[in-house]
Amino acid sequence: MRRQPTVTDVAAEAGVSRQTVSNVLNTPHIVRAETRERVEQVIARLHYRPHASARRLRTRQSETIGVRLDPVTDGISGSLLDRFLHALVERAARAGFRVLLYTAADEPAEIEQFARLTDGADVDAFVLTSTHHGDTRIDWLIEHEVPFVTFGRPWGVADMTDPEHLWVDVDGRHGLTLATEHVLSAGAGRVAFLGWPAGSGTGDDRRAGWRATMERRTGLSPAELDALDLAVEEDPADGSVAARLVAAIDPAPEAIVCASDSLALGARLALGDRVPIVGYDDTPVARALGLSSVAQQLDEVAEGVLDLLIGSHGGRAGGAEGVDDPQHRLVKPRLVVR
Amino acid sequence: MRRQPTVTDVAAEAGVSRQTVSNVLNTPHIVRAETRERVEQVIARLHYRPHASARRLRTRQSETIGVRLDPVTDGISGSLLDRFLHALVERAARAGFRVLLYTAADEPAEIEQFARLTDGADVDAFVLTSTHHGDTRIDWLIEHEVPFVTFGRPWGVADMTDPEHLWVDVDGRHGLTLATEHVLSAGAGRVAFLGWPAGSGTGDDRRAGWRATMERRTGLSPAELDALDLAVEEDPADGSVAARLVAAIDPAPEAIVCASDSLALGARLALGDRVPIVGYDDTPVARALGLSSVAQQLDEVAEGVLDLLIGSHGGRAGGAEGVDDPQHRLVKPRLVVR
DNA sequence: CGCACGGCTTTGATCGATCAAAAGGCGGGA
DNA sequence: TCCCGCCTTTTGATCGATCAAAGCCGTGCG
DSSP states (O other), X not given: OOOOOOHHHHHHHHTSXXXXXXXXXXXXXXXXXXXXXXXHHHHHHXXXXXXXXXXXXXXXXXXXXXXXXXXXXXXXXXXXXXXXXXXXXXXXXXXXXXXXXXXOSSHHHHHHHHHHHHHTTSOSEEEEOOOOTTOHHHHHHHHTTOOEEEESOOOSTTGGGOTTSEEEEEOHHHHHHHHHHHHHHTTOXXXXXXXXXXXXXXXXXXXXXXXXXXXXXXXXXXXXXXHHEEEOOSSHHHHHHHXXXXXXXXXXXXXXXXSSHHHHHHHHHHHTTSSOEEEESOOHHHHHHTOEEEEOOHHHHHHHHHHHHHHHHHOSTTSOTTOXXXXXXXXXXXXXXX | OOOOOOHHHXXXXXTSOHHHHHHHHHOGGGSOHHHHHHHHHHHHHHTOOOOHHHHHHHHOOOOEEEEEOOOOOSSGGGHHHHHHHHHXXXXXXXXXXXXXXXXXXXXXXXXXXXXXXXXXXXXXXXXXXXXXXXXXXXXXXXHTTOOEEEESOOOSTTGXXXXXXXXXXXXXXXXXXXHHHHHHHTTOSSEEEEEOOTTOHHHHHHHHHHHHHHHHHHOOOHHHHHHHEEEOOSSHHHHHHHHHHHHHSSSOOSEEEEXXXXXXXXXXXXXXXXXXXEEESOOHHHHHHTOEEEEOOHHHHHHHHHHHHHHHHHOSTTSOTTOSOTTEEEEOOEEEOO
16 A cells, blocks of 8 residues: 655645645635646645545544434334434535444443543534433533534423524424325324324424314314324334224224324234324335335435534534524425325 | 643653653553553543544554445335444444444445545445445455455355455355244245345345255255245335245245345235244344344344454454454354244 | 663654744835 | 735644654673
8 A cells, every 4th residue: 555645745746835735625715726726736646635634633623423323223213313324424425524423322321422532533523313301411512512413302491492402303293294184185084193102202293293283174172182192102012002992983083193103013014904094204114014104304304414513513604594593403204105 | 622631741740751651551561550550540530532633643543444324225124234333333332443434326436435534544444234246346445455344245256265355244044044944843844935036145045045954854856946936026015926926836835934024024914924934134024023034143243343354454363263264254143033 | 890681761753734924926105 | 216015825833642762770690
């Protein structure tokens, strides 16, 4: 493996100084056009590429984003993070950023990772994927002034609009509105909801989408809606049990919308295709079973995450123009009909 | 954010030189015990952590492994890579290695990434996950002396034992032997195989496991085995079609073993639980449907990959002792019975 | 008594880039 | 003519660590 050329080699070859080569790469506008072209040609000819570690040592920036890879969940939505990651890596690369993975068993361990990765200048920002109420990781990051963006809203009241906490999320409420509207338009009058127990921000948000749509479109009473609203744990087996309960309701609901594809799978296995079922997440399973499902637009989420991160951190742009709230993004999902 | 302490700070505080601090971290055995302890205490007290970029600049090693994140496949096995990645990141962390992701649309683009990542000393080894016959990436890596390990055997004849090409793979043949033995012991006499068209190394390997077991245990004629051997594309819909063909065979097979969970899912949807079906990969779908499936031991694969990589690259250990073939590892999968 | 040796520690240079500040060249105004 | 200021380029120092080689000190041996 031959020695890589350095700025000094390029400078000598082009008859300029090291700094000029550096300027051509980093601040081309201050270099005279003629000089710049000459240097660029030499760079191309020698296949020069700056040594990332040397640059990082000097600039104290790594242009690398840390993402935690969760232990694989047993749920069928396991590949969601995978899809998000892919989109993120791709977009990050376009902006000149790299993505570094890490794992951690629990929050203290993850905070230890934050410390390790930032001290060593391995990473200069983090993307957190599963946030929850009273997340200590967020406090640590804010306190240590480490840039970060979360995929997922903080569900605490005050946190939601905290300008120090940048977040991107998918509008689950809108997703269930779409799902519910869809089955209603297809002729269903009584649509049941299969979701998780109250208390999770995400679950409640999705439930609210179904409920508001039903109120608006059908005028069913609160008591009637309560009867159509089932809450079980995130598991296909529980979904099956709940689906059989739904089918036993009199008069029987004509469709079921679910908070996840796991639940939809359970419902589908219990009821077959007698009742239209809509899932959430558009996982490969939904695709394989031919179930309609609400698809999160992970590309857009990844784009939003990077906008916020680079805006806040690189000081460039400061978030896209024309956006009301430059610290937060709510992405609208779409319904995949099958 | 307060300035991080450096070796110089630690050295001054402990009353030793920079180099001694460095030695305590990198070659502790050459430092006198008393001195070492004193330095270690100062390190702990100041929360000193070496600056990774500075070290990399000097040592020309990044202790970082590059892994390509594939565009998400529509198959249900999508989360396989995810699981492997998780295991890899975890094991790598234990050995002091980081995992950096990248994407690439095609082989030339990936080779371009190799060049970029190695020139900048971002990465000093790669793990390739989907290799194929005549893979140009491998040639490039060997030619440029960049360490790498593939998850997946090279199926070319000469390549397989090439000492420059380190690989780890799962013994698919053994996996199908287990699956076939299992249904045979459970009483089935005629077991059909649902696999992919001949020509893919992986697919043929799995088929061979089924066929050899059937020959040994049932003594069916080659022609009879041919009749039980179906090849279709990797898609649940195709699996369903094939499963119906299987059911129409006279006399009807009493069980089906598949080359993937996708095919098993298709078979299950077509046939219900009348016929025992065994899948491959132990994906969440198999779990949700209650299908038995062959589970690749991704932890062991990740461990093998790191052994080979660190052995070859760091010069430490050079592969575990007592292993016949220090350049290659074949991991035995296990059957998850449901 | 002197010197070689081994164990441990220190010194000075270096990795490849960027920062901060100085220097050179040129045109315009006093 | 001289000086100022602007535009462009160069110079020297620096980021934080490790490498290579030298230095120190007590032992052992001729």
